[in-house]
Amino acid sequence: MAGVLWISLASPTFSAAPLSLFLAMSRERMILLDGMKQQVMPMKGESRSLKRKDLLDALYAALPPATVKFGCELESIKLDPKTTRPILRFIDGSSIIAKAVIGCDGAKSIVAEFLNLKPTKMFPLRSVRGLSNYPNGHSFEYELYRITKDNNLVGRVPIDNNLVYWFCPQPNVPGDERIWEDPEAIRQSTLELLGDFPEEIKEMIEIADANSLSFTHLRYRAPWDLLRGTFYKGRVTVAGDAMHVMGPFLGQGGSAGLEDAVVLARNLAQVGLDNVEEAFNLYVKERRMRVVRLSLQTYLTGMVMGTSSLVKRLICIVFLFLLFHNPSVHVDYDCGRL
Structure with a gap:
């Protein structure tokens, strides 16, 4: 894909x-x-x-050996009643007790469910994407x-x-979704x-x-849910799409995930691993309004592109003009250094 x-x-x-x-x-x-x-x-x-x-290969290559364990699909998460540490259970039946959990498990996040975040919603749009190779070069x-x-x-x-x-x-x-599993279709x-x-x-x-070739129903976490959501509980938090999945209309989804990583790592380094909950609290405070604004801008843009209602489209255009009159304001942001 x-x-x-x-x-x-x-x-x-x-x-x-x-x-x-x-x-x-x-x-x-x-x-x-x-x-x-x-x-x-x-x-x-x-x-x-x-x-x-x-990018993932480059990041993985920079990690110490045996840092990453592949093939682990999370089934559930709960807190140990005695130590309050998170217990992760995987679909193969194995489990671990973690010192901290940062859920980067995407739009259908199990960790987000544990935090009782509101379910993601669907745009009235889908997206087809692909990569084309020109052996003799393109112009x-x-x-x-x-x-x-x-x-x-x-x-x-x-x-x-x-x-x-x-x-x-x-x-x-509406139609048979199975057809979209066929690249030629x-x-x-x-x-x-x-x-x-x-x-x-x-x-x-x-x-x-x-x-x-990929076919994707575009999903988002509503801006108002991001404004009120609980993004950490004890030693458990979320980042990337698990926190703020958004439409691709601004090209900021992956960049926002990298910003999350920088801010989270900086706060963990500043307060120390013995104060994980405080680091998560500082991380959420710093990131909340940034992802709310990104989510709101992508939501309004997606509605302009996808709604069949002229009234809704006009309302979204007006809000985009009032709130984001500079259309590139989302890139004028510095999340700071590690």
Whole structure:
């Protein structure tokens, strides 16, 4: 399945050195085929796109040996009545008593359920994503490129001289969900939807690696639930999508997860491992309003794209203008250093 992250190198938190193989983007281009209009906007700082697997491999390689145990799927979590330490039980029947738990187990998080967070909700949108390889190189500009026609949109982001990441949000349509387990069904459905798009767009989808094609119902944790949610209990907390899953409309989901990691590690280092609960409390206080604002901006953007109600769309546009009149305000943020 396609997994790509955008990282801004304007922040002092991340070093540019490991990312030097990935080419920089400094602008985004929006093409409106219906009115034959084009808008080019500069990006703040410097951004690069990279495969999620490459980032995970780099982070894993930096860890001491035997730090990570793979193949563990969490089934349940509870607190030991005597020590209040969390007990984790896995689907293979094994269990461990942990000193601390940081749940990064995604939108369907077991740890979030333990914390009694409200269930995630679904946008009226789904997304098809893929990676296309051009063995002889592509001629695309290094920019975030979006093209739209008849309320259909395709985005394209070059990763390097040969590999291109693309995405195509689509309205949710009731039907047999099993068909979307077939990569070729995903490809053909997307090509049919984009029949009037330029040939280079259709070719990009035709040559996409079948193993990279993914179909995803877009989910979010409501901004008002983030405002009131309990994100830690004793020695248990959440981070990443388990805390604040959001639509991909701002390209900030993965970046927000990295911010979580920096803030959490900094607080643990400052107060010490003997005061895990205090570190989690400081972490939640620091992150709450940042993720509320990100979630609200992505929620309003997703509703503008996905709702069939003109009234709802107009209301969301008004709130976006009033609250986020600077559309790139979400990247003007520094989570600090470790």
